[in-house]
Amino acid sequence: MFEQSGTFKQEFIKLGIPAIDLDIQNNFGQTDMQIDLFEQIEKAYKHTQGAEHTIFDDITEDDLIMAFFPCIYFCEANVRLFRFEDATHKNQTHERAIADMLERSRNRQYFFEIALKFFCVCERKNLRLIVENPYHPTHYLVQFFPYRAKIIEKNRRLRGDYFTKPTQFFFVNCEPTHGMTIYEDKKQMTVWGAKGSKQAGLCSEERSMISPDYARNFICDFILGKEQKLTQLSLF
Numbered sequence: 001m002f003e004q005s006g007t008f009k010q011e012f013i014k015l016g017i018p019a020i021d022l023d024i025q026n027n028f029g030q031t032d033m034q035i036d037l038f039e040q041i042e043k044a045y046k047h048t049q050g051a052e053h054t055i056f057d058d059i060t061e062d063d064l065i066m067a068f069f070p071c072i073y074f075c076e077a078n079v080r081l082f083r084f085e086d087a088t089h090k091n092q093t094h095e096r097a098i099a100d101m102l103e104r105s106r107n108r109q110y111f112f113e114i115a116l117k118f119f120c121v122c123e124r125k126n127l128r129l130i131v132e133n134p135y136h137p138t139h140y141l142v143q144f145f146p147y148r149a150k151i152i153e154k155n156r157r158l159r160g161d162y163f164t165k166p167t168q169f170f171f172v173n174c175e176p177t178h179g180m181t182i183y184e185d186k187k188q189m190t191v192w193g194a195k196g197s198k199q200a201g202l203c204s205e206e207r208s209m210i211s212p213d214y215a216r217n218f219i220c221d222f223i224l225g226k227e228q229k230l231t232q233l234s235l236f
Contacts, residue, residue, distance in 0.1 A: 011216040015226075035055060041117050056121055060127075061126050061127065064130070064174070069132070072111070122172050123173065129170075132168075134166065151171070152167070153167045159217040160213030162209065177225030179222070
C-alpha cells in the first residue's frame, strides 16, 4: 500500500510470494489497483453495522500488508518549517507564513489521524501490517505516536540501498525476524541531492525510492528469516 513503484511487489514475486500494489497513483505502471486508501481507511474505521465494503474486507489474517505511509507531514524537516527556518518562508510576510503553518498543522493532524485509524483497523481485524516511515529523534511519529517501531535502519546502504536515510518499521500483529545481509555496493545518493527535495515539504519520487536489492534483503532478513547464500554474513 502507498508504494506505486512496484519495487517490493516485484521482489516478493521473485521469491515466489504473490503480491499486488495498491495506490491512488500509477506513475510507474505498477499499481494493480488504483484506489483512495485514505478513504478506505476512514470507511473501515467507522465499523458501523452494514457498513460499506472496503478493501480491508478482502484481506485475510494469512496475508501481509506492507505500507509506505506518506511521511510528508511527519518527517524532521517539519521542525524547521514550523520555526520558519526554511527558505520558503524567508521572503514571506510573517502573517503569510503563519497562514501556511496553520494549514500545515491541520494537514498533519489529518494524516496523523489516518495513520492511527489505519493501525487500529488492522489491529481490530487481526491483519498483519508492516509500516515504513523515516526515522529521526524529532520525527512526529517517534515523539507522539502510541505505536513504537520494531526495526530502525540507521543506514539502509548496508543492505544495498541508494540512500543512508534512517528508516523505522512498525510491525502490527507480527514480529520481525532478524538477519543481516551486507550488500553495500552502490554509489551513495543524498536526499538533498534528489530532485524536488529542496521544495519545502515535498517528498519527491526520487528521494523516496528504495532499491530492489534493499527490498529483497529486507524481505529475507525481517519477514522470511531467509538466509541468502554469498551475501548473508550472519543470521541469528
